[in-house]
Amino acid sequence: MGLFTGRQKSDQRRTITYKKLNDEEVLVIVQEPGKEPIKTIVQIVPPESVVQDQLVLAIG
Amino acid sequence: MRNAWTAMITLLTVAASVVSLVLAYQEWFPSATSEGKLAIIVLTSFTLLLSFTVALQRFRFSRRAAYGDASRRLNRVFFEIVDASQRGTSSAAHIKAACQESVNALAEVFTRITGSRCSACIKIVEGDFGTGLGDDTRLKVVTLCRDTESDQARRRPGKNQDWIDQNSDFEELFAQRSAKRFFASNSLPWLSDYKNTSFEVYGMPPRLGVPILGQIVRDLLWPLPYRSTIVVPISPKADDDQVRAFRVGGYFCVDSTSRFVFSTRMDVELVRGVADCLHPIVSRYCSLRSGSYRGKKQ
Numbered sequence: 456m457g458l459f460t461g462r463q464k465s466d467q468r469r470t471i472t473y474k475k476l477n478d479e480e481v482l483v484i485v486q487e488p489g490k491e492p493i494k495t496i497v498q499i500v501p502p503e504s505v506v507q508d509q510l511v512l513a514i515g
Numbered sequence: 516m517r518n519a520w521t522a523m524i525t526l527l528t529v530a531a532s533v534v535s536l537v538l539a540y541q542e543w544f545p546s547a548t549s550e551g552k553l554a555i556i557v558l559t560s561f562t563l564l565l566s567f568t569v570a571l572q573r574f575r576f577s578r579r580a581a582y583g584d585a586s587r588r589l590n591r592v593f594f595e596i597v598d599a600s601q602r603g604t605s606s607a608a609h610i611k612a613a614c615q616e617s618v619n620a621l622a623e624v625f626t627r628i629t630g631s632r633c634s635a636c637i638k639i640v641e642g643d644f645g646t647g648l649g650d651d652t653r654l655k656v657v658t659l660c661r662d663t664e665s666d667q668a669r670r671r672p673g674k675n676q677d678w679i680d681q682n683s684d685f686e687e688l689f690a691q692r693s694a695k696r697f698f699a700s701n702s703l704p705w706l707s708d709y710k711n712t713s714f715e716v717y718g719m720p721p722r723l724g725v726p727i728l729g730q731i732v733r734d735l736l737w738p739l740p741y742r743s744t745i746v747v748p749i750s751p752k753a754d755d756d757q758v759r760a761f762r763v764g765g766y767f768c769v770d771s772t773s774r775f776v777f778s779t780r781m782d783v784e785l786v787r788g789v790a791d792c793l794h795p796i797v798s799r800y801c802s803l804r805s806g807s808y809r810g811k812k813q
Contacts, residue, residue: 469690471679471680471686471689473653473654475642478805479801479802479805481640481642481654483654483689485689485690487690493689493690493691493692494761495688495689495761495762495763496761496762496763497640497654497762497763498639498640498762498763498764498765498798498801498802499640499641499642499654499801499805500639500640500641500642500657500801500804500805501641501642501804501805502641503641503657
């Protein structure tokens with residue numbers, strides 16, 4: 456059936472950096488020594504609390 | 516329930532065959548001629564082999580049959596998702612309802628397939644929106660929706676932050692080069708480097724310096740409500756040559772209280788199928804939430 460066990464690498468030599476691309480997207484770069492960086496574009500949302508605060512201000 | 520009965524009947528049949536063979540051996544074998552003894556040995560071997568093959572096949576095919584049953588439940592999910600994505604005017608509430616339907620369905624489907632209680636949820640990524648996100652800013656995941664069965668039980672009283680770099684599941688996905696990224700484990704307590712911010716709520720697992728014993732104790736006293744998990748990014752379809760521009764709109768997570776219940780070949784692909792289908796509406800939900808923030812700010 457192909458049951459598997461997880462693999463976990465040590466992250467001690469791994470660096471993660473975030474770069475804001477625009478209001479909705481962040482570029483995540485994972486860099487490991489001697490390897491090409493791995494890039495992922497992540498769509499982000501504002502925190503729920505911030506949205507609610509803005510709603511209160513707008514109503515107020 | 517039907518599966519439990521058929522499993523019990525199969526086990527009883529195998530047990531009865533073994534007992535009959537032992538009794539027959541005791542009764543006939545001592546008085547049989549040498550040819551007769553050889554025939555008894557050969558026939559006994561074949562009968563045992565057949566009994567165990569039947570039991571093994573029943574186990575294998577009952578699980579495969581469960582995937583067939585799941586397709587009917589999944590059809591409804593795909594209909595809801597496609598319906599939500601085709602309506603250009605879908606509200607955040609409508610999208611959330613389609614997402615809720617998909618997590619409920621996947622939790623039900625995996626509970627049935629694995630025979631253990633499974634939970635499913637969709638996570639999205641939250642950032643310090645419009646507040647000067649710099650290179651040193653951390654991202655965290657928040658739950659968009661969770662299956663109704665486990666929602667109450669998993670609701671955490673504390674307001675801990677699920678930072679991506681403090682959760683192995685999500686962090687590991689950023690470090691994979693393949694277009695078909697996933698994090699999966701059938702035995703989380705045995706991952707010594709496993710990080711999870713939920714430990715702040717449920718308590719830290721024990722750490723003993725003794726190699727094997729330490730892992731067994733950690734497994735027995737594991738504080739999290741799940742021991743196996745599959746996490747798949749909610750992404751647009753990407754080929755291997757598009758890995759440089761891998762995009763993530765959120766995560767689809769499935770977990771189980773039991774160990775060794777998921778299959779990489781079947782289960783990861785099943786979750787990926789739903790996650791891929793969800794991408795347009797999850798992405799739209801994120802845009803709606805961001806847009807509503809921008810609108811109010813102006």
